[in-house]
Amino acid sequence: MISWFSLKWDLQLEVEKYKELFQLSEKLHSTLNVDTLLGELFVTLKEVYPNYSYHLLLSQDTYNHSDLPIIDLEYDSENMxxxxxxxxxxxxxxxxxxxxxxALYAPLKGKSGIYGVMQVxxxxxxxxxxxxxxxxxxLSSSAGSALENAKLHQQSQRAISDLQLINKTSHQLNSNQPLVDTMIYMSEQIKSTFEAEEVGFFLFTKDQLDAKVLSGSTPFFFTQQSRIYIDYIKRKFQQNNEPLFIGDLxxxxxxxxxxxxxxxVPVVVNKKMKGFSIIMHQDPYFFPFEAFKLLQSLVHHSSLALTNGLLRDELEKLVITDHLTKLHSRKFLDEKxxxxxxxxxEGTFILIDIDNFKEIxxxxxxxxxxxxxxxxxxxxxxxxRDCDIGARWGxxxxxxxxPRVSLESGVAxxxxxLNKVSDRLEPHITVSCGVSFxxxxxxxTYQNLFKRADEALYRAKETGKNKVVIEGNPSMVS
Known part of the structure; x- marks a missing residue:
């Protein structure tokens, strides 16, 4: 016969247990952090059932809980x-x-779906x-509902972060900064967001047969070793311009x-493929599918701005470049x-004139x-050098x-x-040079710098041509 004291004790234990459940539910629904939520769940299980064993079999994400009994939910006949x-x-x-x-298997159920199974x-x-x-x-119902809320919060935060990345990158691309600075910024954003090891941007040639590496790509893509990856992706896009998601190449x-x-991901503008972007990592299956969707969205929103930036860059090059010689324009030279x-x-300026050009x-x-x-x-x-400026004067x-070159070096x-022109060109020609510093x-002033070089060039032409004359010093000729 069960005593009254035994019934009272059992009832008190039951009350304490459900009080624990109520407190846990409050805790679970007060946090939107999945890691914290799962930790609290296991703490309660240990307190209520110290002699039981338990696992969470979760269905979607990979959780980094080496200290918690969490395993992936997999479809196999041994786990029916x-x-x-x-x-x-x-x-x-x-x-x-x-x-x-x-054993008991309780689904972690929210309003929108099942997120896993709790095994006790x-x-x-x-x-x-x-x-x-x-x-x-x-307990599993409360945990499922709280897990759903936390995951929805994570998804919303991720969506906000993704939109911020897209907006910041699009804003940068639409700014008037130099294209190389913009591409470096975009590369750094992609590396940081996707934890990518290599990021490359490529522009197709007009015939679509080759792909030029753009500034801003990581250094690897400028090496010979990268060609196997670039050529493989290029061939894929030439066959089909669908984005590529490769877990183990x-x-x-x-x-x-x-x-x-x-x-x-291809860069497509007005239904025409202009180029593509590649990101890579050494580990197989490193990028989640959500990252692939974000990269597509990022490239899609950036395509027009990127293409406009490339066109603007080309236009700027045309403006500062002489169309015949491909040297810089005189306006660009003046500014520099x-x-x-x-x-x-200090600096040295050299004016060069081709001798007897009208006769040629x-x-x-x-x-x-x-x-x-x-x-x-x-x-x-x-x-x-690359930092020096060659221009067509007229x-x-x-x-x-x-710039930063002495008169002696400039004369050399x-x-x-002068010697190369005389020795190498056919038909044979010579040039005269006037040097100022x-x-x-x-x-x-730069006007006086030009004037002195022009006067030195005039003396070189008047005194026999095919020579170098230095400003203000008729004896310093070669």
Whole structure:
């Protein structure tokens, strides 16, 4: 016969247990952090059922809980009770006379779906206690609802973050900053957001047969080793312009692949493919599918702005470039010299004139005259640094500005160009050079710098041509 005290004790334990459930429900619904939520759930299970064992089999995301008994929910024939609980959204039981335990599988159910299954194993029994089953059912329902809220919050936060990334990148692309700065910014944003190891941007040639690497791509894409990836993606897009999501790249070649996870999205404007973007990681299956969808959205929203930026960049190059010689324009030269005279310590200016150019045009025709101008321009480009400026001054006159270069070095460069022209060009021609220079501690203007070089060039022409004359010093000629 059951005593009154025993009934009172059991009732008190039951009240305490459901009080624990109520407190847990409050905790679970007060946090929108999935990690915190799952941790609280296991703390309560340990307190209420210290002798039971339990697992959470979760269906969607990968959770980094090395200290918690969480495993992926997988469809396999050895786990049919779990699958039945997940698919039916009803509690399922399992018992074993051999191992003497009973298991309960409770679905973690929210309003919009099932997020996993909670497995609870009671030892030394052949049937799961019915009173505990009711409690665990309520517990799993509360956990499922809280997990759904937390996941919806995560999704909304991710969506907000994705929109912010798209808006910031689009704003940057639509700004008037230099395209190379914009592409570097976009590359850094993609590397940070997707944890990518390599990011590449490519522009198709007009015939769509080749893809040019754009500035802003990570250095790897400017190496020979990258060609196998670029060519593979390029061929795929030439066959079909659908985005590519590759978890483990496997090429039919005897080639060691350093990168296995690859995502590539075409840049399409007005239904025409202009180029593509690639991001890669060494680990297989590194990028989640959500990242693939975000990359597509990012490239799609950026395509028009990116193409406009490329066109603007090309237009700027045309404005500052002489169409025949591909040297810089005189306007660009003027601006760069003024900037240099404001910030540098010294500089040298060289004015070059092709001797007897009118006779060359009269003898050989203007087509040969243009060819000679191009050849002299190419010799100039091959004789100066990237930071130096070669320009077409006008007609058959060309110019070079050498920032931070002394007069002596400038004269040596002038002489080297003069010798190359005389030795290499056919039909045989010569050039004359006038050289001027400036220093920080002497007051000067760029108009005077040009005037002095022009006067030195005039003396070179008047005193026999095919020579270098230095400003203000008729004796310093070569």
């Amino acid at each position: 009770t779990v699958i039945n609980a997940y698919e039916s959204s009803e509690i399922q039981f399992e018992s074993s006379d051999v191992t003497k335990h009973a 194993i009671a030892p030394e029994v052949t049937e799961f206690p019915s009173g505990e089953a009711e409690f665990i059912t309520l 496997n090429l039919p070649l005897n080639f060691h692949l350093a990168f296995h996870s690859v995502m590539a 010299i003024q900037q240099s005279m404001n910030k540098d310590e 045009n009269d003898t050989y025709g203007h087509q040969i005259g243009d060819m000679i101008l191009i050849q002299v321009a190419n010799l100039i480009k091959g004789s100066i 007609g058959e006159e060309l110019a070079i500005y050498l 460069i002038s002489q080297r160009i 400036w220093k920080k501690n002497h007051q000067d």
